[in-house]
Amino acid sequence: MLRFDQVTIRYGSRIAVDNVSLTVPDGEIVGLVGESGSGKSTLARAGVGLVAPTSGQVLLGDRPVGLRSPVQLVFQDPYSALDPRMTIGQSIAEPMPRASRADRRAEVSRLLELVDLDPSRAMQYPAQLSGGQRQRVALARALAGQPEVIIADEITSALDVSVQGTVLNLIRDLQAQLGLSMLFISHNLAVVRYVATQVAVMHHGRIVEHGPAPEVLGNPQHDYTRELLASLTT
Template identity: 70%
Template sequence: MSELRFEGVTVRYGRALTAVDGVDLTVPSGQVVGLVGESGSGKSTLARAAVGLAEPADGQILLDGVPLHHRPGARRPLQMVFQDPYSSLDPRMTISDSIAEAMPRGPRADRRDEVVRLLELVGLDADRISAYPGALSGGQRQRVAIARALAGKPEVLIADEITSALDVSIQGTVLNLVRTLQRELRLSMLFISHNLAVVRYVSDIVAVMYLGRIVEVGPAHDVLGNPQHPYTKELLAAAPRRGSTSLPPPDEALVADAEPADPHHPPAGCRFHPRCPIGPLIRTDREHCLTLDPTAEADHRLHRAACHHAAGALRAVGPSPLMELKEDSQ
């Protein structure tokens, strides 16, 4: 088990786009951090920076307090499972070759035995060893991708939207597999998703990302049961809720339906203010949200919420939709 830590990490694409902006985030040893946010929030870019596929422009990424250095040919202590199981495996390589390619060097017979063990670990029959990816279903390919990541003996596993490309009928099976493997192997894991219900199911800690920044982070039960940032509340409200037919007031609906800001030109002040139901578009006395960045004082707020009014937003909001989802699934 190892701790993965991002300290002030910034990732830019060219001069125009800052995809990740000064992110501080810790994946504690042996725990699962669920990173959630809508498309374009910077989640996958942060993951790619961790495994060396994107170069940080600023900040550092540490493993057990030591800066990560991705050298060609060196062992990779972080392994990543990608979103699309149909493109993450080479169609010209057998399942055995794909998994063995990620293993440390060793005798050929030992490597074959390890491939068989890993296939069994992810719930696939050993007779699949000579099959090609084209002969497998999406769920089976994702299991192979997980086995391939484990073949590298990672200290931290990063799972990037690993169920979003799968049929709903098999998403739960893959999630159960990931949760079981994490507990049995005591892996540290960064689990990325846009689905809060999925994140709640597998995570010990939840971090919410918006326009390249972490806007709320804390224990999963606390963040999802008592969210402090308006964006987290919007994500929760978007989750299906049993028996709920109520609509927000017209003024709140107006900002809730607003398009996300252009990441090439993020808003000044609070980045969420053009969509915020408690911000200056609704409350004219909150013009400071237009100019003052709330991240500067986030460490002093509950869940490190990047919102000037996080403390003032505390109120009884009723049962979390995710708690109801969990009850429905039992």
Template identity: 70%
Template sequence: MRVRYGGRRGLTAVDGVDLRVPSGKVVGLVGESGSGKSTLARAAVGLSPVSAGRVLLGGVDVRRLPRRRPLQMVFQDPYSSLDPRMSIGESITEAIPRGRRRGAAAEIARLLELVNLDPDRAGQRPGQLSGGQRQRVALARALAGRPEVLIADEITSALDVSVQGAVLNLVRSVQRQLGLSMLFISHNLAVVRYLSDFVAVMYLGRIVEFGPAAQVLADPQHPYTRDLLAAAPSAHRSLFDVRADEPAVLADAEPADPHHPPGGCRYHTRCPIGPLVRTERDLCLRADPAEAAPSRRHAAACHFSEDETPGLVIPGGTGA
């Protein structure tokens, strides 16, 4: 898939992404701000134009499916995603397919109970609810369409820390109960590890690593993934046993201009194992590592991932 805004001087926010969300599984999509995560999500649900490629569900282009949208999205900001003039019940009813609205009251009560809210809240307006309660309503509204795939875009980042864990537990419970496929977008690796079966790492519009969550987080192949792990909050940093002789010189550098991404490997301007550190590795300046990525472990878009991957150990644990 490719998503481009503007003309010749425009921005390619998503560039040649090929990502699969297995049925009934959760794929965590991680990357720093500006990497293209939200654009990819919005394109999947039809809110951003797809310049090239398709979004397939069960092998069928979603644009050719019936009017009922099989993909639904929960947005980052619970304060702007709900219409303040509509009651909670009205917002949920709007998302229920027209053919099932005759029993809307019972369906609204069922959905509110599913997200651990009192059905009596249906008559209230968003301004009467907390941020965590609004995000539960947003989840109920997304589920009203009975989707097969749910996309959650940074749904806890705008919430108080005290309620983030409760919302994450709810999302995991609902996903398992309904057997939903889910694309879960976050910059928080601890959250992704808690929820996800698979992890995809995105940088400058491209997927640079993908694989089972436990394997990617325990044995990352791409240097960008390792830099993300090293930049995790201090409470988690001690979990990662990074090789002492690896040069940590460029991870905090600014990303390249997305309007003019560098040739070759897009990460070479920051890479701690690339040509700025090892001048003999000029291959990174000339050749795109994405072309041979499928043959590498975790489909890593790195020419030297198999030569440089350090051994990391992450102890078990399930806390968010």
């Protein structure tokens, strides 16, 4: 369970995240939605220890999150997320726990199959893959670190609409197969609605609404949530 406990993050005089409390329960996908600049990505980086809270804390179970915590972040841009000088297999194997070379090769193949890519892709380089394929590799790489929680930060926003659907279906399949725990961040409420069991709405650095997805989306209580829903039909 990943828990943000009254987290505030300041950059000088600017408050990027304002007293946010949010929990990602074990085995659930929590969707975090809000417009650009609302503080979502800052919160994501705090979740993996890349940004230190000004106040409050981020906990995995009862342990403070740090750079070596078993929380993995999947970034927005699939073109910059992978080292162009490394093969796909090398990129996926990099965060793996120590094992023999044969075991690592076998695990790379297993993970590629898990994200619906042929294991032969392991010998290719990122430039030989499409954006959707690279994002699948980024997911496989995140899973290679045996994380307890994955934070997915706008992972479909840079993809074509047709490709977005395949990645979202993959997220749902992984959750069903692995009992994946994930904080899924997006500015697109329709995307969040498709994958999330819970929805949190972030506005100006604060969580303004949070609850089970059917309740938040079916009977929104905050004006900003209503605006987001209305935008889907306009």
